[in-house]
Amino acid sequence: MHRVLTVGTFLLLMLAGAGSVGAAEDVQTFSSDDKRQRFHELVAELRCPKCQNQTLADSNSPIAQDLRGEIYRMLEDGKTDSEIVDFLVDRYGEFVMYRPPVKNTTLILWLTPLLLVVIGIGILWRVYRRQSMDAQPVNTRPDGALATAGSSEALSAKEQAQLQTLLGESEQSGSDDEKNSGGVER
Amino acid sequence: MVFVVLAIFLLNGLERDPNAMPSALIDRPVPVFSLPVLGDETRSVTEALFQGEPALLNVWATWCVACRIEHPFLNKLADQGIRIIGLNYKDDNDAAKKWLMDKGDPYALSVIDARGRMGLDLGVFGAPETYVVDRTGTIRYKHIGVVDERVWRDKLLPVWQEIQ
Numbered sequence: 001m002h003r004v005l006t007v008g009t010f011l012l013l014m015l016a017g018a019g020s021v022g023a024a025e026d027v028q029t030f031s032s033d034d035k036r037q038r039f040h041e042l043v044a045e046l047r048c049p050k051c052q053n054q055t056l057a058d059s060n061s062p063i064a065q066d067l068r069g070e071i072y073r074m075l076e077d078g079k080t081d082s083e084i085v086d087f088l089v090d091r092y093g094e095f096v097m098y099r100p101p102v103k104n105t106t107l108i109l110w111l112t113p114l115l116l117v118v119i120g121i122g123i124l125w126r127v128y129r130r131q132s133m134d135a136q137p138v139n140t141r142p143d144g145a146l147a148t149a150g151s152s153e154a155l156s157a158k159e160q161a162q163l164q165t166l167l168g169e170s171e172q173s174g175s176d177d178e179k180n181s182g183g184v185e186r
Numbered sequence: 187m188v189f190v191v192l193a194i195f196l197l198n199g200l201e202r203d204p205n206a207m208p209s210a211l212i213d214r215p216v217p218v219f220s221l222p223v224l225g226d227e228t229r230s231v232t233e234a235l236f237q238g239e240p241a242l243l244n245v246w247a248t249w250c251v252a253c254r255i256e257h258p259f260l261n262k263l264a265d266q267g268i269r270i271i272g273l274n275y276k277d278d279n280d281a282a283k284k285w286l287m288d289k290g291d292p293y294a295l296s297v298i299d300a301r302g303r304m305g306l307d308l309g310v311f312g313a314p315e316t317y318v319v320d321r322t323g324t325i326r327y328k329h330i331g332v333v334d335e336r337v338w339r340d341k342l343l344p345v346w347q348e349i350q
Contacts, residue, residue: 049311062276063311066302091309093210 028072035075042071042084045099049092210309211325216243216317217307224274224282224296231297236323240349241269241294242342243317243325244333245305247277248285250313256332257289263338264292268346272296275305275313318342320349 030036040057046067048059056064056071067088074084088096100106155163211217216233223229236243244260246253264270272293274282279298286296299305308317311330318327327345329337 049309062302066306070306089210091210091307092311093309 030072031076038081039072039075042075042081043068045097046071046085046088047096047098049096055098211317212328214325216319216323216325217304219297219304219307221297221299221304224272224279224286224298226295227279227298231295233323235271235295235297236319238321239269240321240346241271241319242346243271243273243308243319244293245273245275245308245310245313245315246296247275247313248281249277250275252332253314256314256334257292259332259334259338260292261290263333269294271319273304273308273310274298275310276300276302316342318345318349 028039030039043057044055046056048054048056048061048064048067050061050063051059054064056067070087071084074087079087085097094100094106100109102110216236218233220230220232223231235241242263246256260270270293272295274296276299279300282296282298286293297304302310308315314332316329316333317325320326326349327342329341331337333342
């Protein structure tokens with residue numbers, strides 16, 4: 001019961017937090033619904049230069065407020081979306097765009113996910129192939145080879161000899177031990 | 187193998203300043219402006235201020251805590267004859283004047299940017315920020331944060347010597 005209450009409180013607090021994030025909004029009256037719509041799209045797509053993990057819409061920092069005000073003014077002045085984005089990129093760099101343009105310096109950003117997906121599919125395919133191979137009975141493998149388990153575990157003549165020496169050694173030391181202990185007894 | 191590559195990549199990331207970002211205005215002229223001068227508000231100056239002589243452009247404000255730390259070093263630079271233009275960013279005039287009276291005035295003059303318009307054109311997103319501007323009025327370097335002995339020696343001074 002106690003735990004349920006704690007978890008409940010925690011969830012409530014999280015919800016309250018989420019609410020206050022959305023609250024970073026200034027009172028602005030737009031001359032048209034279209035402009036309001038574009039404003040909300042723009043501020044959700046542009047990054048706050050000061051608090052780099054937030055969009056202009058999320059952030060309450062003074063600079064984000066200024067930039068929202070500037071975007072509002074430019075919208076009301078009849079500027080297009082791309083003019084507004086260019087204005088900000090001119091001053092704060094491409095960094096302010098959450099959706100970077102495809103060019104040489106950002107190619108790695110765009111291609112890496114694709115590459116990872118390709119690699120992932122490759123790994124999946126190999127795992128799948130190996131599994132379907134293992135699932136088949138050993139002596140009906142498609143390449144016609146007989147059970148290889150025995151042969152790979154069989155020792156070569158040289159290994160046999162090594163094994164014998166090792167065994168011989170341990171037998172000998174074992175018998176030494178026996179003698180010693182016997183000596184004590186005596 | 188994958189681990190080594192990742193480890194190198196991540197270690198490299200540790201040493202970087204996450205706030206460092208390329209300034210869009212490097213090698214571009216100081217933006218056009220016409221703003222009043224702190225302490226002589228009837229007089230207004232323009233970007234022509236930066237023509238003919240190299241200068242540091244320092245963005246400051248009395249509400250900026252780090253500026254308090256930076257101020258003594260700016261005084262020192264001014265004593266060495268470095269020309270510093272202040273941009274009093276979104277500040278209260280009286281508070282700004284009192285600040286300079288109390289702590290000394292390292293600025294050749296301070297431009298009042300009460301609404302942050304000039305700051306916006308400069309790509310300022312906080313204070314302090316310091317720009318190195320050459321004699322043609324072109325921005326050559328931008329430092330975000332406090333300028334101290336080390337920053338000056340390692341980052342600004344080399345650029346400053348280059349533009350003399």
